[in-house]
Amino acid sequence: MNAPHEPHSLGPTTVAAALRDAGLAPPDGRILLQHVLGVPHAQLGAHPQRVLTDCEWRAFARLVQRRRAGEPIAYLIGEREFYGRRFRVTDAVLIPRPETELLIDLALERYPESSTARILDLGTGSGNIAVTLALERPRTVVAAVDCSPAALALAGSNARELGALNVRLLEGDWYAPVAGMRFDLIVSNPPYVAAGDPHLGQGDVRFEPRAALNAGADGLDALRAIVAAAPRYLDAGGWLIVEHGYDQGAACARLLRAARLADVFLARDLAGSARVSGGRKDAAGA
Ligand code: GLN
Numbered sequence: 001m002n003a004p005h006e007p008h009s010l011g012p013t014t015v016a017a018a019l020r021d022a023g024l025a026p027p028d029g030r031i032l033l034q035h036v037l038g039v040p041h042a043q044l045g046a047h048p049q050r051v052l053t054d055c056e057w058r059a060f061a062r063l064v065q066r067r068r069a070g071e072p073i074a075y076l077i078g079e080r081e082f083y084g085r086r087f088r089v090t091d092a093v094l095i096p097r098p099e100t101e102l103l104i105d106l107a108l109e110r111y112p113e114s115s116t117a118r119i120l121d122l123g124t125g126s127g128n129i130a131v132t133l134a135l136e137r138p139r140t141v142v143a144a145v146d147c148s149p150a151a152l153a154l155a156g157s158n159a160r161e162l163g164a165l166n167v168r169l170l171e172g173d174w175y176a177p178v179a180g181m182r183f184d185l186i187v188s189n190p191p192y193v194a195a196g197d198p199h200l201g202q203g204d205v206r207f208e209p210r211a212a213l214n215a216g217a218d219g220l221d222a223l224r225a226i227v228a229a230a231p232r233y234l235d236a237g238g239w240l241i242v243e244h245g246y247d248q249g250a251a252c253a254r255l256l257r258a259a260r261l262a263d264v265f266l267a268r269d270l271a272g273s274a275r276v277s278g279g280r281k282d283a284a285g286a
Helices: 015-022 028-037 041-046 054-068 073-077 100-110 128-136 149-162 203-207 221-233 249-258
Strands: 079-082 085-088 118-122 141-146 167-171 183-188 234-243 262-268 274-280
Touching (some): 221 249, 249 274
16 A cells, blocks of 8 residues: 555455555554544454445555554554543643553552542643543542643543543643642652653654653653652642652652652552552651
């Protein structure tokens, strides 16, 4: 499938032929074609001889070209699943990652179904963390902060579409828009990749916003700012839970202790990598 020209001269293009000619690694071709045709997986599989209209074929060919150039599937189809729900994504935000579901589990373990906690999510991006916590704990109120207006607009549309009425969107730098407020839980998946990390030149991350990934020479700039100020924004007993890089567990533990947080923990993702750390403000805390 080199260029989307003259499909009829080649005879009708069926689903099966389009997928074969696309030559993408599975399941990419199928996901893009389902998106173009607006059909679920089972329907595509049940009708391999369905003939594509010119318009469908052209739209599919364009997406295939972009995928070949490396663009992430989530940006091409405009969505990604997170914690069992579909979130809209654009290239203004980081694509939600399965590792981040661990942060959700660790938060939910600490706050029961009936919780009325005031929650703060710093650097909300698509809103995947804020909206998930808001829906899983419907009596909480979640403040979702981001310095990017485009990210906040997207988080707002995800909150609306998924029915999370208990999310409040606030624009600004980390704690700036919540000055003077107190929370029972602070969560964040901040940028934590070191500038110059070779990983930034590979795969999907090449297309993601640098501001959502990079955090200074050691990748800890955002985590330092978030952890150091957390005690001022937490009520006694409140937890701070943050995601970080696989090699930042020890550094995070040091930051959490330096902020005089208690019950410091480190949790590993399904791949066994250090991924989420946290600590709690005890009654005697700063
Ligand atoms: N886990 C992401 C990656 O490795 C980074 C996410 C982040 O910086 N918050 O690409």
